[in-house]
Amino acid sequence: MLATLRQHGIQPTPQRLAVAKVVLGRDRHPSAEEVWAKVRRRCPTVSRATVYNTLNLFVDKGLLTMQVLREGTAVFDAEVRPHHHFIDERTGRIYDVPWDALQVQGQESLNHYDVRELQVVLRGRRRKE
Amino acid sequence: MLATLRQHGIQPTPQRLAVAKVVLGRDRHPSAEEVWAKVRRRCPTVSRATVYNTLNLFVDKGLLTMQVLREGTAVFDAEVRPHHHFIDERTGRIYDVPWDALQVQGQESLNHYDVRELQVVLRGRRRKE
DNA sequence: TCCTGTCTTAGACTTATTCTAAATTACATG
DNA sequence: CATGTAATTTAGAATAAGTCTAAGACAGGA
Ligand SMILES: [Mn+2]
Ligand SMILES: [Mn+2]
Ligand SMILES: [Zn+2]
Ligand SMILES: [Zn+2]
Numbered sequence: 568m569l570a571t572l573r574q575h576g577i578q579p580t581p582q583r584l585a586v587a588k589v590v591l592g593r594d595r596h597p598s599a600e601e602v603w604a605k606v607r608r609r610c611p612t613v614s615r616a617t618v619y620n621t622l623n624l625f626v627d628k629g630l631l632t633m634q635v636l637r638e639g640t641a642v643f644d645a646e647v648r649p650h651h652h653f654i655d656e657r658t659g660r661i662y663d664v665p666w667d668a669l670q671v672q673g674q675e676s677l678n679h680y681d682v683r684e685l686q687v688v689l690r691g692r693r694r695k696e
Numbered sequence: 697m698l699a700t701l702r703q704h705g706i707q708p709t710p711q712r713l714a715v716a717k718v719v720l721g722r723d724r725h726p727s728a729e730e731v732w733a734k735v736r737r738r739c740p741t742v743s744r745a746t747v748y749n750t751l752n753l754f755v756d757k758g759l760l761t762m763q764v765l766r767e768g769t770a771v772f773d774a775e776v777r778p779h780h781h782f783i784d785e786r787t788g789r790i791y792d793v794p795w796d797a798l799q800v801q802g803q804e805s806l807n808h809y810d811v812r813e814l815q816v817v818l819r820g821r822r823r824k825e
Numbered sequence: 826t827c828c829t830g831t832c833t834t835a836g837a838c839t840t841a842t843t844c845t846a847a848a849t850t851a852c853a854t855g
Numbered sequence: 856c857a858t859g860t861a862a863t864t865t866a867g868a869a870t871a872a873g874t875c876t877a878a879g880a881c882a883g884g885a
Contacts, residue, residue, distance in 0.1 A: 578882095580831095580832065580833085580881095582833070598872085599872080612834085613833085614835065614836095616835080616874080616875085617832080617833055619872095619874075620832085620833085633767075635764060636764065637764065638764050638770055639872070641767055641872085653806070664806065668805055669800055669802040671799070671801075671816055672799045673797050673798040676797055677782070677797065678823070679822060679823050679825070680820055680823065682818045683820035684819045685818040685819070686817055687815070687816050687817075688815055689806075689811045689813070689814040690811070690813045690814070691811040691812035692810045692812070693810070694807070694808050694809065694810055696808070707851090707862075709851095709863070712863095728842080729841070741864095741865085742864085743865045743867095744842090744866090745865065745866080746863080748841095748843075749843095749863085768872080768873080
């Protein structure tokens with residue numbers, strides 16, 4: 568964890584390590600406020616600004632992506648490789664769908680657009696089990 | 697326009713007609729605040745709450761969809777049939793991509809998910825011309 | 826130790842959106 | 856028409872996500 572931060576050119580501080588522990592290597596998609604709540608359980612003195620700053624720093628350094636998938640609040644994603652998302656419309660929970668699970672065809676017909684990145688956003692209900 | 701509202705079970709009022717004129721039948725994806733700004737040019741007395749209420753009413757009645765594509769603010773879409781979106785990363789502008797322009801394959805592999813709805817979200821730069 | 830740059834903090838601020846309570850308008854009925 | 860009731864609109868307060876500010880804490884180098 569500490570090594571990961573160093574490798575990405577991030578000075579490891581106790582606050583940053585606490586945030587890293589909560590988001591990196593997980594397959595959740597928490598909002599900044601959710602991260603702050605979890606971090607505070609362990610380190611109750613960490614400020615909101617530090618959590619926001621740290622998450623944005625992690626995005627800039629390529630440790631996280633920020634996704635606009637939920638109304639009203641951005642979420643952070645520790646899976647930085649391209650992939651798709653399924654959103655459960657009952658719970659609001661966001662699930663990763665592996666890149667290779669879906670194929671998108673027809674891009675060559677979009678002459679007017681220089682597509683740099685894409686994802687499929689699926690909504691519905693997760694089957695129990 | 698007036699007929700459209702009636703057909704969807706919406707009491708036409710001057711305020712609702714003003715909002716309808718600004719959003720329905722257009723291929724823009726304005727935020728509520730942008731709609732309010734445009735409506736006020738013609739009817740400066742219309743309140744913010746009425747614009748938000750009207751947009752939400754139009755969504756409930758199926759005249760609009762609300763899309764979560766932009767950080768910090770929802771946008772409204774007069775194209776209610778399924779389609780995809782291209783977002784210009786320089787300007788932030790959102791363009792409609794027709795449903796038939798792209799094919800998404802592999803859905804049958806997603807056994808754990810009951811997919812009710814999907815769209816492809818593309819990001820990049822629109823080619824000049 | 827002192828200097829300087831980096832981090833963190835509390836709280837103020839901004840922006841999008843919803844809520845509230847009161848006023849207006851529309852509608853139906855006698 | 857008169858009047859009661861429901862629907863609509865309004866201004867402004869309230870809420871929530873996110874950023875900014877200014878001051879203090881901390882770390883590394885001279
Ligand atoms: Mn950023
Ligand atoms: Mn709604
Ligand atoms: Zn993801
Ligand atoms: Zn659209």
